[in-house]
Amino acid sequence: MNPTDRTERPYLDLTVQLVLGAAAAVPVGVRLGYDPADPLAVRLDFHGASEAVPPWFLSRDQLRGGLRTPTGEGNVRVCPPCACHGPGTVRIVLRGREGAAVLYVPAAPLRGWLAGTFAAVPAGTEGTLIHWDEVVTELLRHG
Template structure:
């Protein structure tokens, strides 16, 4: 972790279907320079599937209740179904990946590091809105 970023590396489980899982390393990253987003990376996977960027509040909300309506969905542990992990579902044109990660390390990382680095409500102060407007108008590279 630097003063402008933080990471969390965990062992996750990728669902293969039929109740089968495979262990998979996962790395969560957060940068002060992109204050609204977290990045989830899968070291060792093909480059096209190795990183996903989504709203840090989606991850926070998913700790407490199902969250997300698009390509990324996050669901809290579901004791009634015997699942104790945080579930992250990633959808792409070529398929869907369901990853279970330990919930407590993610909760602590968000609280102790991510929201300490940039408190909720302080994100917009860190955005260079001129650069973002040029990017949105097609004049520069996007982050997504």
């Protein structure tokens, strides 16, 4: 596949568990999206969310790393499957101004989908797809 083409599966729709407390979680639909035009990021949208719930942009490398070892600092952390939280579940912790959310994400479909994004845009080649002049222009406009 040409790296400038979209992945075979540019989106992954999943039902995840949104943790509400020590003993409570609710199922929530999410969509993960990957666009080679923004090759370092994965977009996370909540199905049916109002416009007040903006998408989250996660590091593709961080998600892949989080399948094996805890990754991230600050607003996004990814923790791999483990015996205490479930051998088939990746935990994604999102922290924002309004609070934090913990998502339990099925590991197998996430792993397979991420592999497809790396097949489309191999690690280390992302910089060749970024339009640096546009990035610099946008930064200078807001800087």
